[in-house]
Amino acid sequence: MTATSDINRTVLPARVLRGPRRWLHAYLMMMRFDLRGLGQWLVIGVIVQTLMGAGAAVMYGFYLGDVPEMVAVFIATGVPALGLIPMGFVMVPNMVGQQRIAGTYDFLWSLPVPRVAAAASTFTVFTSMALPGFVTSLGVAVWYYGIDLQVSWLILPAVLLTALMCASVGFGIAHAIENPVVINFIANMIIFFVLLFSPIIVPMDQFPDWLASVHRALPFYHMAQAIRDGLTTGFVTNVATSYGVLGAWTVAGWAATAWVVGRRD
Amino acid sequence: MTTAEVLARPGSPVRRGIRHWIASFVVMTRWELGSLRMLLPLVVAIQIVIGGGFALGVGLLFENIPTRNALYLSTGVAVVTLITVGFVLGPQLVANHKMAGTYDFMWSLPVPRTSQAASWVAVNGVIAIPGMVAALLIADWRYDLPLSLSPSILPAVLLTIVAATMIGYAFAHAIKKPMITQLITQLLIFVILGFAPINFPPENLPGWLADLNLWLPFYHMAVVMRDGLTESLVTRVGRSYLVLTTYTMASVALAAWVVGRRE
Numbered sequence: 001m002t003a004t005s006d007i008n009r010t011v012l013p014a015r016v017l018r019g020p021r022r023w024l025h026a027y028l029m030m031m032r033f034d035l036r037g038l039g040q041w042l043v044i045g046v047i048v049q050t051l052m053g054a055g056a057a058v059m060y061g062f063y064l065g066d067v068p069e070m071v072a073v074f075i076a077t078g079v080p081a082l083g084l085i086p087m088g089f090v091m092v093p094n095m096v097g098q099q100r101i102a103g104t105y106d107f108l109w110s111l112p113v114p115r116v117a118a119a120a121s122t123f124t125v126f127t128s129m130a131l132p133g134f135v136t137s138l139g140v141a142v143w144y145y146g147i148d149l150q151v152s153w154l155i156l157p158a159v160l161l162t163a164l165m166c167a168s169v170g171f172g173i174a175h176a177i178e179n180p181v182v183i184n185f186i187a188n189m190i191i192f193f194v195l196l197f198s199p200i201i202v203p204m205d206q207f208p209d210w211l212a213s214v215h216r217a218l219p220f221y222h223m224a225q226a227i228r229d230g231l232t233t234g235f236v237t238n239v240a241t242s243y244g245v246l247g248a249w250t251v252a253g254w255a256a257t258a259w260v261v262g263r264r265d
Numbered sequence: 266m267t268t269a270e271v272l273a274r275p276g277s278p279v280r281r282g283i284r285h286w287i288a289s290f291v292v293m294t295r296w297e298l299g300s301l302r303m304l305l306p307l308v309v310a311i312q313i314v315i316g317g318g319f320a321l322g323v324g325l326l327f328e329n330i331p332t333r334n335a336l337y338l339s340t341g342v343a344v345v346t347l348i349t350v351g352f353v354l355g356p357q358l359v360a361n362h363k364m365a366g367t368y369d370f371m372w373s374l375p376v377p378r379t380s381q382a383a384s385w386v387a388v389n390g391v392i393a394i395p396g397m398v399a400a401l402l403i404a405d406w407r408y409d410l411p412l413s414l415s416p417s418i419l420p421a422v423l424l425t426i427v428a429a430t431m432i433g434y435a436f437a438h439a440i441k442k443p444m445i446t447q448l449i450t451q452l453l454i455f456v457i458l459g460f461a462p463i464n465f466p467p468e469n470l471p472g473w474l475a476d477l478n479l480w481l482p483f484y485h486m487a488v489v490m491r492d493g494l495t496e497s498l499v500t501r502v503g504r505s506y507l508v509l510t511t512y513t514m515a516s517v518a519l520a521a522w523v524v525g526r527r528e
Binding site: 058 | 315
Protein backbone atom coordinates (compact mmCIF):
# COMPACT_ATOMS: atom_id res chain seq x y z
CA MET A 1 0.00 0.00 0.00
CA THR A 2 2.76 2.45 0.96
CA ALA A 3 4.78 1.35 -2.04
CA THR A 4 1.88 2.17 -4.35
CA SER A 5 1.40 5.66 -2.96
CA ASP A 6 5.13 6.31 -3.30
CA ILE A 7 4.99 5.38 -6.95
CA ASN A 8 1.98 7.61 -7.52
CA ARG A 9 3.68 10.51 -5.89
CA THR A 10 6.85 10.22 -7.88
CA VAL A 11 5.57 9.23 -11.31
CA LEU A 12 2.68 11.61 -11.73
CA PRO A 13 3.72 15.11 -12.73
CA ALA A 14 0.54 16.13 -10.90
CA ARG A 15 -1.56 17.47 -13.72
CA VAL A 16 -5.15 16.38 -13.03
CA LEU A 17 -7.06 15.90 -16.25
CA ARG A 18 -10.43 17.64 -16.33
CA GLY A 19 -13.16 18.78 -18.71
CA PRO A 20 -16.23 17.21 -20.35
CA ARG A 21 -14.31 15.33 -23.04
CA ARG A 22 -12.08 13.78 -20.46
CA TRP A 23 -15.17 12.93 -18.38
CA LEU A 24 -16.95 11.31 -21.32
CA HIS A 25 -13.87 9.31 -22.16
CA ALA A 26 -13.53 8.13 -18.57
CA TYR A 27 -17.24 7.24 -18.50
CA LEU A 28 -16.92 5.08 -21.62
CA MET A 29 -13.76 3.42 -20.34
CA MET A 30 -15.41 2.62 -17.01
CA MET A 31 -18.42 1.21 -18.84
CA ARG A 32 -16.15 -1.17 -20.74
CA PHE A 33 -14.45 -2.00 -17.46
CA ASP A 34 -17.79 -2.74 -15.76
CA LEU A 35 -19.09 -4.83 -18.67
CA ARG A 36 -15.91 -6.89 -18.77
CA GLY A 37 -15.95 -7.24 -15.00
CA LEU A 38 -19.49 -8.62 -15.06
CA GLY A 39 -18.53 -11.00 -17.87
CA GLN A 40 -20.82 -13.99 -17.99
CA TRP A 41 -22.90 -12.63 -15.09
CA LEU A 42 -24.14 -9.96 -17.47
CA VAL A 43 -25.74 -12.60 -19.67
CA ILE A 44 -26.94 -14.75 -16.78
CA GLY A 45 -28.32 -11.69 -15.01
CA VAL A 46 -30.31 -10.56 -18.04
CA ILE A 47 -31.64 -14.07 -18.73
CA VAL A 48 -32.65 -14.71 -15.11
CA GLN A 49 -34.23 -11.27 -14.89
CA THR A 50 -36.19 -11.83 -18.10
CA LEU A 51 -37.41 -15.31 -17.14
CA MET A 52 -38.41 -14.20 -13.66
CA GLY A 53 -40.24 -11.17 -15.04
CA ALA A 54 -42.20 -13.30 -17.48
CA GLY A 55 -42.86 -15.90 -14.78
CA ALA A 56 -44.01 -13.36 -12.22
CA ALA A 57 -46.44 -11.81 -14.71
CA VAL A 58 -48.24 -15.14 -14.99
CA MET A 59 -47.90 -16.50 -11.45
CA TYR A 60 -49.77 -13.72 -9.69
CA GLY A 61 -52.75 -14.81 -11.75
CA PHE A 62 -52.39 -18.35 -10.40
CA TYR A 63 -52.38 -17.08 -6.84
CA LEU A 64 -55.49 -14.99 -7.35
CA GLY A 65 -57.35 -17.55 -9.41
CA ASP A 66 -59.98 -15.19 -10.69
CA VAL A 67 -58.52 -12.07 -12.32
CA PRO A 68 -60.96 -9.29 -13.34
CA GLU A 69 -59.69 -6.74 -15.88
CA MET A 70 -58.97 -4.06 -13.28
CA VAL A 71 -56.77 -6.48 -11.30
CA ALA A 72 -55.08 -7.63 -14.52
CA VAL A 73 -54.14 -4.05 -15.38
CA PHE A 74 -52.59 -3.65 -11.94
CA ILE A 75 -50.61 -6.87 -12.33
CA ALA A 76 -49.50 -6.07 -15.88
CA THR A 77 -48.24 -2.62 -14.91
CA GLY A 78 -46.91 -3.66 -11.49
CA VAL A 79 -44.79 -6.68 -12.41
CA PRO A 80 -42.47 -4.72 -14.75
CA ALA A 81 -41.99 -2.15 -11.97
CA LEU A 82 -41.28 -4.96 -9.53
CA GLY A 83 -38.67 -6.36 -11.91
CA LEU A 84 -36.62 -3.17 -11.74
CA ILE A 85 -36.06 -3.57 -8.01
CA PRO A 86 -33.72 -6.63 -7.81
CA MET A 87 -31.26 -5.19 -10.30
CA GLY A 88 -30.64 -2.10 -8.21
CA PHE A 89 -31.23 -3.48 -4.74
CA VAL A 90 -29.55 -6.88 -5.09
CA MET A 91 -27.13 -6.99 -8.00
CA VAL A 92 -25.53 -3.61 -7.42
CA PRO A 93 -24.85 -4.17 -3.69
CA ASN A 94 -23.65 -7.71 -4.41
CA MET A 95 -21.26 -6.46 -7.05
CA VAL A 96 -19.76 -3.95 -4.64
CA GLY A 97 -19.68 -6.62 -1.91
CA GLN A 98 -17.75 -8.95 -4.18
CA GLN A 99 -15.32 -6.19 -5.03
CA ARG A 100 -14.67 -5.80 -1.33
CA ILE A 101 -14.15 -9.54 -0.84
CA ALA A 102 -11.87 -9.79 -3.89
CA GLY A 103 -9.93 -6.74 -2.74
CA THR A 104 -10.54 -4.78 -5.94
CA TYR A 105 -12.70 -2.19 -4.20
CA ASP A 106 -9.84 0.12 -3.24
CA PHE A 107 -8.18 -0.48 -6.58
CA LEU A 108 -11.26 0.74 -8.43
CA TRP A 109 -11.26 4.04 -6.59
CA SER A 110 -7.57 4.44 -7.32
CA LEU A 111 -8.17 4.48 -11.08
CA PRO A 112 -7.45 7.87 -12.62
CA VAL A 113 -11.05 8.61 -13.58
CA PRO A 114 -13.53 11.02 -12.01
CA ARG A 115 -15.49 9.13 -9.37
CA VAL A 116 -18.74 10.46 -10.75
CA ALA A 117 -17.89 8.92 -14.13
CA ALA A 118 -17.28 5.55 -12.45
CA ALA A 119 -20.59 5.73 -10.59
CA ALA A 120 -22.47 6.91 -13.70
CA SER A 121 -21.14 3.97 -15.65
CA THR A 122 -22.40 1.50 -13.02
CA PHE A 123 -25.85 3.12 -13.12
CA THR A 124 -25.95 2.93 -16.92
CA VAL A 125 -24.90 -0.71 -17.06
CA PHE A 126 -27.40 -1.90 -14.47
CA THR A 127 -30.25 0.16 -15.85
CA SER A 128 -29.67 -1.33 -19.31
CA MET A 129 -29.56 -4.80 -17.81
CA ALA A 130 -33.00 -4.29 -16.28
CA LEU A 131 -34.70 -3.19 -19.50
CA PRO A 132 -35.09 -6.53 -21.36
CA GLY A 133 -36.85 -8.00 -18.32
CA PHE A 134 -39.10 -4.95 -18.10
CA VAL A 135 -40.24 -5.23 -21.71
CA THR A 136 -40.66 -9.02 -21.57
CA SER A 137 -42.74 -9.05 -18.42
CA LEU A 138 -44.96 -6.29 -19.77
CA GLY A 139 -45.42 -8.13 -23.06
CA VAL A 140 -46.19 -11.45 -21.39
CA ALA A 141 -48.72 -9.87 -19.02
CA VAL A 142 -50.53 -8.02 -21.81
CA TRP A 143 -50.72 -11.20 -23.87
CA TYR A 144 -51.67 -13.51 -20.98
CA TYR A 145 -54.42 -11.36 -19.52
CA GLY A 146 -55.53 -9.94 -22.88
CA ILE A 147 -55.67 -6.30 -21.81
CA ASP A 148 -55.14 -3.00 -23.59
CA LEU A 149 -52.68 -0.46 -22.23
CA GLN A 150 -52.35 3.18 -23.25
CA VAL A 151 -48.62 3.67 -23.49
CA SER A 152 -47.56 7.33 -23.38
CA TRP A 153 -44.14 8.96 -23.69
CA LEU A 154 -44.18 9.38 -19.90
CA ILE A 155 -43.10 5.75 -19.59
CA LEU A 156 -39.57 6.75 -20.59
CA PRO A 157 -38.82 9.17 -17.74
CA ALA A 158 -40.71 6.87 -15.36
CA VAL A 159 -38.57 3.82 -16.17
CA LEU A 160 -35.32 5.77 -16.27
CA LEU A 161 -35.94 7.53 -12.99
CA THR A 162 -37.09 4.31 -11.31
CA ALA A 163 -34.09 2.30 -12.48
CA LEU A 164 -31.78 5.14 -11.54
CA MET A 165 -33.39 5.40 -8.11
CA CYS A 166 -32.97 1.64 -7.45
CA ALA A 167 -29.35 1.61 -8.58
CA SER A 168 -28.59 4.77 -6.58
CA VAL A 169 -30.10 3.51 -3.34
CA GLY A 170 -28.45 0.10 -3.85
CA PHE A 171 -25.14 1.84 -4.50
CA GLY A 172 -25.59 3.98 -1.40
CA ILE A 173 -26.33 0.93 0.80
CA ALA A 174 -23.40 -0.98 -0.67
CA HIS A 175 -20.92 1.80 -0.03
CA ALA A 176 -22.23 2.86 3.34
CA ILE A 177 -22.13 -0.66 4.84
CA GLU A 178 -18.76 -2.32 4.92
CA ASN A 179 -19.57 -5.95 5.65
CA PRO A 180 -20.64 -7.80 2.45
CA VAL A 181 -22.59 -10.40 4.45
CA VAL A 182 -24.69 -7.66 6.08
CA ILE A 183 -25.27 -6.05 2.69
CA ASN A 184 -26.44 -9.34 1.24
CA PHE A 185 -28.76 -9.90 4.19
CA ILE A 186 -30.26 -6.42 3.93
CA ALA A 187 -30.70 -6.76 0.16
CA ASN A 188 -32.56 -10.05 0.57
CA MET A 189 -34.77 -8.70 3.32
CA ILE A 190 -35.65 -5.67 1.18
CA ILE A 191 -36.61 -7.95 -1.70
CA PHE A 192 -38.71 -10.15 0.56
CA PHE A 193 -40.66 -7.27 2.04
CA VAL A 194 -41.03 -5.48 -1.26
CA LEU A 195 -42.34 -8.57 -3.05
CA LEU A 196 -44.90 -9.35 -0.38
CA PHE A 197 -45.83 -6.12 1.31
CA SER A 198 -45.71 -3.44 -1.37
CA PRO A 199 -48.64 -1.85 -3.13
CA ILE A 200 -46.99 -2.41 -6.50
CA ILE A 201 -49.16 -5.04 -8.11
CA VAL A 202 -52.28 -4.37 -6.03
CA PRO A 203 -54.05 -1.09 -5.19
CA MET A 204 -52.94 0.62 -2.00
CA ASP A 205 -56.54 0.56 -0.63
CA GLN A 206 -56.08 -3.14 0.15
CA PHE A 207 -53.37 -2.28 2.64
CA PRO A 208 -53.90 -1.46 6.31
CA ASP A 209 -53.68 2.31 6.90
CA TRP A 210 -50.42 2.25 8.85
CA LEU A 211 -48.69 0.26 6.12
CA ALA A 212 -50.07 2.58 3.46
CA SER A 213 -48.61 5.60 5.29
CA VAL A 214 -45.23 3.91 5.51
CA HIS A 215 -45.37 3.32 1.77
CA ARG A 216 -46.06 6.97 1.03
CA ALA A 217 -42.55 7.71 2.32
CA LEU A 218 -40.81 4.66 0.78
CA PRO A 219 -39.99 4.62 -2.94
CA PHE A 220 -41.68 1.35 -3.98
CA TYR A 221 -45.29 2.52 -4.20
CA HIS A 222 -44.19 5.63 -6.08
CA MET A 223 -42.21 3.57 -8.60
CA ALA A 224 -45.34 1.66 -9.44
CA GLN A 225 -47.35 4.89 -9.64
CA ALA A 226 -44.92 6.55 -12.05
CA ILE A 227 -44.72 3.50 -14.29
CA ARG A 228 -48.45 2.85 -14.22
CA ASP A 229 -49.02 6.46 -15.18
CA GLY A 230 -46.95 5.90 -18.32
CA LEU A 231 -48.89 2.79 -19.29
CA THR A 232 -52.51 3.65 -18.47
CA THR A 233 -54.86 6.57 -18.36
CA GLY A 234 -57.11 7.26 -15.40
CA PHE A 235 -55.47 4.87 -12.95
CA VAL A 236 -53.00 7.22 -11.33
CA THR A 237 -53.44 10.63 -9.78
CA ASN A 238 -50.83 12.86 -8.15
CA VAL A 239 -48.01 11.46 -10.23
CA ALA A 240 -45.94 14.61 -9.58
CA THR A 241 -45.66 13.64 -5.91
CA SER A 242 -44.39 10.22 -6.96
CA TYR A 243 -41.72 11.75 -9.19
CA GLY A 244 -40.74 14.00 -6.30
CA VAL A 245 -40.35 11.09 -3.86
CA LEU A 246 -38.39 9.05 -6.39
CA GLY A 247 -36.12 12.02 -7.05
CA ALA A 248 -35.54 12.50 -3.35
CA TRP A 249 -34.52 8.85 -2.86
CA THR A 250 -32.19 9.05 -5.85
CA VAL A 251 -30.48 12.09 -4.39
CA ALA A 252 -30.29 10.37 -1.01
CA GLY A 253 -28.54 7.39 -2.63
CA TRP A 254 -26.07 9.70 -4.33
CA ALA A 255 -25.47 11.62 -1.13
CA ALA A 256 -24.66 8.42 0.76
CA THR A 257 -22.36 7.27 -2.03
CA ALA A 258 -20.66 10.65 -2.35
CA TRP A 259 -20.12 10.89 1.37
CA VAL A 260 -18.51 7.45 1.52
CA VAL A 261 -16.40 7.51 -1.63
CA GLY A 262 -15.38 11.13 -1.15
CA ARG A 263 -13.96 10.66 2.31
CA ARG A 264 -10.39 9.58 2.88
CA ASP A 265 -9.61 6.67 5.17
CA MET B 266 -13.76 -35.69 24.26
CA THR B 267 -16.53 -37.08 22.13
CA THR B 268 -14.30 -36.91 19.10
CA ALA B 269 -11.71 -39.06 20.83
CA GLU B 270 -14.27 -41.81 21.40
CA VAL B 271 -15.23 -41.86 17.75
CA LEU B 272 -11.79 -41.45 16.22
CA ALA B 273 -10.32 -44.83 15.34
CA ARG B 274 -6.76 -45.67 16.35
CA PRO B 275 -4.49 -46.66 13.47
CA GLY B 276 -4.84 -50.36 12.79
CA SER B 277 -8.10 -50.76 14.65
CA PRO B 278 -10.93 -52.52 12.80
CA VAL B 279 -13.66 -50.57 11.00
CA ARG B 280 -16.54 -50.22 13.38
CA ARG B 281 -19.98 -51.27 12.23
CA GLY B 282 -23.36 -52.04 13.64
CA ILE B 283 -26.44 -50.16 14.68
CA ARG B 284 -24.99 -48.82 17.94
CA HIS B 285 -22.05 -47.31 16.17
CA TRP B 286 -24.40 -45.81 13.59
CA ILE B 287 -26.59 -44.21 16.25
CA ALA B 288 -23.57 -42.89 18.14
CA SER B 289 -22.25 -41.41 14.88
CA PHE B 290 -25.63 -39.89 14.10
CA VAL B 291 -25.76 -38.17 17.49
CA VAL B 292 -22.19 -36.92 17.20
CA MET B 293 -22.72 -35.65 13.66
CA THR B 294 -25.96 -33.89 14.62
CA ARG B 295 -24.09 -32.17 17.44
CA TRP B 296 -21.31 -31.37 14.99
CA GLU B 297 -23.67 -29.78 12.47
CA LEU B 298 -25.57 -27.84 15.14
CA GLY B 299 -22.29 -26.78 16.70
CA SER B 300 -20.87 -25.53 13.43
CA LEU B 301 -24.01 -23.48 12.82
CA ARG B 302 -23.96 -22.17 16.38
CA MET B 303 -24.59 -18.39 16.14
CA LEU B 304 -26.20 -18.86 12.77
CA LEU B 305 -28.79 -21.29 14.10
CA PRO B 306 -31.01 -18.87 16.06
CA LEU B 307 -30.67 -16.36 13.23
CA VAL B 308 -31.70 -18.89 10.61
CA VAL B 309 -34.62 -20.12 12.70
CA ALA B 310 -35.72 -16.51 13.24
CA ILE B 311 -35.50 -15.80 9.51
CA GLN B 312 -37.54 -18.92 8.76
CA ILE B 313 -40.23 -17.69 11.16
CA VAL B 314 -40.25 -14.24 9.57
CA ILE B 315 -40.39 -15.70 6.07
CA GLY B 316 -43.18 -18.14 6.94
CA GLY B 317 -45.28 -15.60 8.80
CA GLY B 318 -44.52 -12.87 6.28
CA PHE B 319 -45.53 -15.04 3.39
CA ALA B 320 -48.82 -16.02 5.00
CA LEU B 321 -49.68 -12.37 5.67
CA GLY B 322 -48.21 -10.87 2.50
CA VAL B 323 -49.97 -13.05 -0.05
CA GLY B 324 -53.24 -12.28 1.71
CA LEU B 325 -52.71 -8.63 0.78
CA LEU B 326 -52.98 -9.56 -2.89
CA PHE B 327 -56.65 -10.28 -2.35
CA GLU B 328 -59.17 -7.59 -1.63
CA ASN B 329 -61.00 -10.07 0.61
CA ILE B 330 -59.43 -13.46 0.77
CA PRO B 331 -62.01 -16.30 0.63
CA THR B 332 -61.60 -18.92 3.39
CA ARG B 333 -60.84 -21.66 0.86
CA ASN B 334 -57.99 -19.63 -0.64
CA ALA B 335 -56.73 -18.73 2.83
CA LEU B 336 -56.74 -22.40 3.74
CA TYR B 337 -54.75 -23.30 0.63
CA LEU B 338 -52.39 -20.39 1.26
CA SER B 339 -51.60 -21.13 4.89
CA THR B 340 -51.18 -24.89 4.51
CA GLY B 341 -49.09 -24.14 1.43
CA VAL B 342 -46.87 -21.75 3.35
CA ALA B 343 -46.20 -24.50 5.87
CA VAL B 344 -44.92 -26.63 2.98
CA VAL B 345 -42.90 -23.75 1.55
CA THR B 346 -41.05 -23.25 4.85
CA LEU B 347 -40.01 -26.91 4.78
CA ILE B 348 -39.00 -26.86 1.11
CA THR B 349 -36.89 -23.71 1.36
CA VAL B 350 -34.78 -25.15 4.15
CA GLY B 351 -34.13 -28.36 2.25
CA PHE B 352 -33.62 -26.74 -1.12
CA VAL B 353 -31.91 -23.46 -0.40
CA LEU B 354 -30.32 -23.54 3.02
CA GLY B 355 -28.92 -27.07 2.75
CA PRO B 356 -27.13 -26.54 -0.58
CA GLN B 357 -25.99 -23.15 0.69
CA LEU B 358 -24.30 -24.70 3.72
CA VAL B 359 -22.70 -27.43 1.62
CA ALA B 360 -21.48 -24.69 -0.73
CA ASN B 361 -19.95 -22.91 2.28
CA HIS B 362 -18.12 -26.14 3.20
CA LYS B 363 -16.80 -26.43 -0.35
CA MET B 364 -15.62 -22.82 -0.43
CA ALA B 365 -14.05 -22.99 3.02
CA GLY B 366 -12.26 -26.22 2.07
CA THR B 367 -13.83 -28.24 4.88
CA TYR B 368 -15.89 -30.35 2.48
CA ASP B 369 -13.33 -33.13 2.04
CA PHE B 370 -12.52 -33.03 5.72
CA MET B 371 -16.15 -33.80 6.56
CA TRP B 372 -16.01 -36.95 4.47
CA SER B 373 -12.78 -38.03 6.14
CA LEU B 374 -14.49 -38.29 9.53
CA PRO B 375 -14.74 -41.88 10.77
CA VAL B 376 -18.53 -42.07 10.72
CA PRO B 377 -20.86 -43.83 8.30
CA ARG B 378 -21.85 -41.46 5.52
CA THR B 379 -25.47 -42.45 5.90
CA SER B 380 -25.36 -41.20 9.49
CA GLN B 381 -24.00 -37.90 8.19
CA ALA B 382 -26.90 -37.61 5.76
CA ALA B 383 -29.39 -38.55 8.48
CA SER B 384 -27.99 -35.96 10.86
CA TRP B 385 -28.33 -33.44 8.07
CA VAL B 386 -32.04 -34.25 7.79
CA ALA B 387 -32.39 -33.88 11.57
CA VAL B 388 -30.71 -30.47 11.54
CA ASN B 389 -32.96 -29.36 8.70
CA GLY B 390 -35.94 -30.40 10.78
CA VAL B 391 -34.71 -28.38 13.76
CA ILE B 392 -34.40 -25.33 11.50
CA ALA B 393 -37.59 -25.77 9.50
CA ILE B 394 -40.24 -26.85 11.99
CA PRO B 395 -40.38 -23.65 14.13
CA GLY B 396 -40.95 -21.63 10.94
CA MET B 397 -43.69 -23.99 9.84
CA VAL B 398 -45.49 -23.81 13.19
CA ALA B 399 -45.17 -20.02 13.29
CA ALA B 400 -46.55 -19.69 9.77
CA LEU B 401 -49.57 -21.81 10.65
CA LEU B 402 -50.24 -19.97 13.92
CA ILE B 403 -49.95 -16.56 12.27
CA ALA B 404 -52.18 -17.61 9.38
CA ASP B 405 -54.74 -19.09 11.76
CA TRP B 406 -54.79 -15.90 13.80
CA ARG B 407 -55.10 -13.68 10.72
CA TYR B 408 -57.62 -15.65 8.66
CA ASP B 409 -59.42 -17.61 11.39
CA LEU B 410 -59.06 -20.92 9.60
CA PRO B 411 -60.99 -24.16 10.03
CA LEU B 412 -57.82 -26.20 10.64
CA SER B 413 -58.14 -29.67 12.10
CA LEU B 414 -55.00 -31.47 13.08
CA SER B 415 -54.86 -35.21 12.52
CA PRO B 416 -52.11 -37.72 13.40
CA SER B 417 -51.20 -38.02 9.73
CA ILE B 418 -49.49 -34.62 10.06
CA LEU B 419 -46.50 -36.43 11.60
CA PRO B 420 -45.63 -38.69 8.67
CA ALA B 421 -46.53 -35.83 6.30
CA VAL B 422 -44.05 -33.40 7.89
CA LEU B 423 -41.42 -36.08 8.21
CA LEU B 424 -41.70 -37.26 4.62
CA THR B 425 -41.79 -33.70 3.27
CA ILE B 426 -38.65 -32.74 5.19
CA VAL B 427 -36.83 -35.91 4.19
CA ALA B 428 -37.82 -35.55 0.52
CA ALA B 429 -36.94 -31.85 0.30
CA THR B 430 -33.70 -32.27 2.22
CA MET B 431 -32.56 -35.25 0.19
CA ILE B 432 -33.36 -33.58 -3.14
CA GLY B 433 -31.38 -30.50 -2.05
CA TYR B 434 -28.64 -32.76 -0.67
CA ALA B 435 -28.35 -34.61 -3.97
CA PHE B 436 -28.14 -31.30 -5.86
CA ALA B 437 -25.56 -29.87 -3.50
CA HIS B 438 -23.28 -32.88 -3.74
CA ALA B 439 -23.83 -33.74 -7.40
CA ILE B 440 -22.98 -30.27 -8.73
CA LYS B 441 -19.35 -29.32 -8.27
CA LYS B 442 -19.59 -25.54 -8.48
CA PRO B 443 -21.32 -23.93 -5.48
CA MET B 444 -22.36 -20.86 -7.52
CA ILE B 445 -24.27 -23.03 -9.99
CA THR B 446 -25.96 -24.94 -7.17
CA GLN B 447 -27.12 -21.65 -5.69
CA LEU B 448 -28.38 -20.35 -9.00
CA ILE B 449 -30.30 -23.56 -9.69
CA THR B 450 -31.84 -23.83 -6.23
CA GLN B 451 -32.92 -20.20 -6.26
CA LEU B 452 -34.54 -20.51 -9.67
CA LEU B 453 -36.13 -23.73 -8.47
CA ILE B 454 -37.68 -21.98 -5.47
CA PHE B 455 -39.11 -19.30 -7.74
CA VAL B 456 -40.57 -21.89 -10.13
CA ILE B 457 -41.96 -23.94 -7.24
CA LEU B 458 -43.60 -20.91 -5.62
CA GLY B 459 -45.08 -19.71 -8.88
CA PHE B 460 -45.95 -22.78 -10.86
CA ALA B 461 -46.64 -25.60 -8.41
CA PRO B 462 -50.09 -25.67 -6.80
CA ILE B 463 -48.80 -25.34 -3.25
CA ASN B 464 -50.21 -22.00 -2.16
CA PHE B 465 -53.26 -22.14 -4.41
CA PRO B 466 -55.60 -24.87 -5.69
CA PRO B 467 -54.46 -26.82 -8.79
CA GLU B 468 -57.50 -25.68 -10.79
CA ASN B 469 -55.96 -22.17 -10.94
CA LEU B 470 -53.30 -23.58 -13.24
CA PRO B 471 -53.78 -24.37 -16.92
CA GLY B 472 -54.62 -28.07 -17.37
CA TRP B 473 -51.27 -29.16 -18.79
CA LEU B 474 -49.35 -27.50 -15.96
CA ALA B 475 -51.57 -29.11 -13.34
CA ASP B 476 -50.97 -32.49 -15.03
CA LEU B 477 -47.23 -31.90 -15.11
CA ASN B 478 -47.27 -31.22 -11.38
CA LEU B 479 -48.69 -34.68 -10.75
CA TRP B 480 -45.30 -36.03 -11.83
CA LEU B 481 -43.27 -33.67 -9.64
CA PRO B 482 -42.92 -33.90 -5.86
CA PHE B 483 -44.02 -30.38 -4.85
CA TYR B 484 -47.75 -30.65 -5.29
CA HIS B 485 -47.72 -33.96 -3.46
CA MET B 486 -45.90 -32.43 -0.50
CA ALA B 487 -48.77 -29.96 -0.27
CA VAL B 488 -51.35 -32.75 -0.54
CA VAL B 489 -49.96 -34.82 2.33
CA MET B 490 -49.61 -31.72 4.52
CA ARG B 491 -53.16 -30.58 3.77
CA ASP B 492 -54.37 -34.05 4.61
CA GLY B 493 -52.80 -33.70 8.05
CA LEU B 494 -54.02 -30.15 8.65
CA THR B 495 -57.52 -29.98 7.20
CA GLU B 496 -60.60 -32.04 6.55
CA SER B 497 -61.79 -32.86 3.04
CA LEU B 498 -59.54 -30.36 1.22
CA VAL B 499 -57.63 -33.09 -0.59
CA THR B 500 -58.25 -36.55 -2.00
CA ARG B 501 -56.07 -39.40 -3.28
CA VAL B 502 -53.52 -38.96 -0.52
CA GLY B 503 -52.11 -42.47 -0.99
CA ARG B 504 -50.84 -41.61 -4.44
CA SER B 505 -49.07 -38.54 -3.04
CA TYR B 506 -47.30 -40.57 -0.36
CA LEU B 507 -46.20 -42.99 -3.06
CA VAL B 508 -44.83 -40.26 -5.34
CA LEU B 509 -42.99 -38.58 -2.46
CA THR B 510 -41.45 -41.86 -1.32
CA THR B 511 -40.26 -42.56 -4.84
CA TYR B 512 -38.63 -39.14 -5.14
CA THR B 513 -37.02 -39.48 -1.72
CA MET B 514 -35.55 -42.86 -2.60
CA ALA B 515 -34.31 -41.62 -5.96
CA SER B 516 -32.55 -38.64 -4.35
CA VAL B 517 -31.08 -40.83 -1.61
CA ALA B 518 -29.75 -43.13 -4.33
CA LEU B 519 -28.31 -40.18 -6.27
CA ALA B 520 -26.75 -38.69 -3.12
CA ALA B 521 -25.36 -42.09 -2.11
CA TRP B 522 -23.85 -42.54 -5.56
CA VAL B 523 -22.24 -39.10 -5.43
CA VAL B 524 -20.84 -39.24 -1.91
CA GLY B 525 -19.90 -42.91 -2.16
CA ARG B 526 -17.79 -42.64 -5.29
CA ARG B 527 -14.02 -42.30 -5.09
CA GLU B 528 -12.31 -39.52 -6.99
